[in-house]
Amino acid sequence: MPHKTSSKTPPKGKSPVTPVSKARKLAIIGGGNMASSLIGGLLQDGWKAKQFRVADPNPAQRDLLSERFGVAAYADNSEAVQGADGVVLAVKPQMLGGVVAELAPALRKTRPLIISIAAGVRAADIQRWIGEPLPVVRVMPNTPALVAAGASGLYATPEVNNVQIDFAESLMRAVGLVVWVQQESLMDVVTGLSGSGPAYLFLVLEAMEDAAVAQGLDRRTARLLTLQTVFGAAKMALESEDTPATLRSHVTSPGGTTAAGIRELERGLRSLFYEAVDAATARSQAMANHYGAEE
Ligand SMILES: NC(=O)C1=CN([C@@H]2O[C@H](COP(=O)(O)OP(=O)(O)OC[C@H]3O[C@@H](n4cnc5c(N)ncnc54)[C@H](O)[C@@H]3O)[C@@H](O)[C@H]2O)C=CC1
Numbered sequence: 001m002p003h004k005t006s007s008k009t010p011p012k013g014k015s016p017v018t019p020v021s022k023a024r025k026l027a028i029i030g031g032g033n034m035a036s037s038l039i040g041g042l043l044q045d046g047w048k049a050k051q052f053r054v055a056d057p058n059p060a061q062r063d064l065l066s067e068r069f070g071v072a073a074y075a076d077n078s079e080a081v082q083g084a085d086g087v088v089l090a091v092k093p094q095m096l097g098g099v100v101a102e103l104a105p106a107l108r109k110t111r112p113l114i115i116s117i118a119a120g121v122r123a124a125d126i127q128r129w130i131g132e133p134l135p136v137v138r139v140m141p142n143t144p145a146l147v148a149a150g151a152s153g154l155y156a157t158p159e160v161n162n163v164q165i166d167f168a169e170s171l172m173r174a175v176g177l178v179v180w181v182q183q184e185s186l187m188d189v190v191t192g193l194s195g196s197g198p199a200y201l202f203l204v205l206e207a208m209e210d211a212a213v214a215q216g217l218d219r220r221t222a223r224l225l226t227l228q229t230v231f232g233a234a235k236m237a238l239e240s241e242d243t244p245a246t247l248r249s250h251v252t253s254p255g256g257t258t259a260a261g262i263r264e265l266e267r268g269l270r271s272l273f274y275e276a277v278d279a280a281t282a283r284s285q286a287m288a289n290h291y292g293a294e295e
C-alpha cells in the first residue's frame with residue numbers, strides 16, 4: 001500500500017536499524033486529536049493498550065481516551081512518563097515550553113526518546129527546556145493519520161541512536177508515509193506542505209464541488225464525483241512511474257474540455273500554491289523564533 005511506504009533516509013552516520021520489540025512503552029503528553037490518531041493507528045498495527053500512558057489535564061478527554069482505546073490516562077504529566085521508552089509531546093506549540101520545563105526533572109531521570117509533534121518548535125529549544133541534550137525526534141504528521149493515510153516528516157538530533165530512529169519511524173509508519181529530513185530547517189517547509197496540506201486540499205474540494213453545483217449538478221453528486229476524482233488522481237499518481245505533468249497530458253486532448261479548464265487554472269493556481277506554501281513555511285519559522293525565544 002502506498003501509505004505504508006517509507007522513504008526513510010536515516011541521518012548521516014547512522015547505520016541500518018535494529019528491529020524494535022513491541023514491548024515498548026509510550027507516553028503521550030496531550031491527549032487531543034493527533035494523539036488519538038496515533039493511538040488508533042498503533043493499536044491497529046498490533047500495539048496493546050497497556051503500552052500507552054497518556055496525560056491530559058482535561059478529565060473529559062481522559063475519559064474519552066480510556067473508553068475509546070482502553071489506555072491509561074493521567075492528569076499528571078510526570079506520572080505518565082514513568083517507565084516510558086518514548087515520550088510524545090502532543091500539546092499545542094505555545095504550551096510546550098511550560099510543559100517540558102515542568103517535566104524536565106522526570107525526563108532527566110528516565111532519559112527517554114523525546115518525540116515532538118509540535119509545529120514550529122526546534123529540538124534545541126526542547127533540549128534547553130529539559131536542561132540536557134536528550135535525544136529528540138521532531139515529527140510533523142498530518143490529520144489523515146486518523147485514517148492511516150498520513151504523511152510525516154521526521155528529523156533526528158545527533159543524540160538519537162539507531163534503535164530510537166527505528167522506534168520513531170515505526171510509530172509514524174503505523175499511521176502512514178514516513179520521510180526523514182537531514183536538516184531541521186526543512187521541517188518548516190514540511191509543515192507548510194504536508195502538515196497544513198490537508199487543509200489546502202479540503203479547500204480545493206470545496207471549490208470544485210461548489211463550481212459543479214453552480215453548473216447545475218446536485219450537491220451530493222458533485223461532492224461524490226469531486227472526492228473520488230481527487231482520490232483517484234492521488235492514487236494513480238502514487239502508483240504510476242509517470243510524473244503528474246505526464247499524467248495530466250494524458251487527460252488533456254488538443255482543443256478539448258480539459259485544455260479549456262487548465263487554461264483558466266494556469267492564470268493563478270501555481271503562484272497561489274507558491275505563495276501558500278511560502279506563507280505557511282514562514283509562519284513555522286516565525287513560531288520557532290517566537291516560542292523558542294529565551295526569557
Ligand atoms: N492538527 C493538525 O493538523 C496537526 C497538529 N500538529 C501538532 O500537534 C500538536 C497537537 O495538536 P492537536 O492534537 O491538533 O491539538 P489538540 O488541542 O486536539 O490536543 C492538545 C491536547 O493537549 C491537552 N493539554 C493542554 N494543556 C496540557 C498540559 N499542560 N499537559 C498535557 N496536556 C495538555 C489538551 O487538553 C488537548 O487535549 C500541536 O503541537 C500541533 O502543532 C502537527 C501536525 C498536524
Ligand SMILES: O=C(O)[C@@H]1CCC=N1
Pocket residue numbers: 119191195196
Ligand atoms: O496549523 C497548524 O499550525 C498545525 C501545524 C500543521 C497543521 N496544523
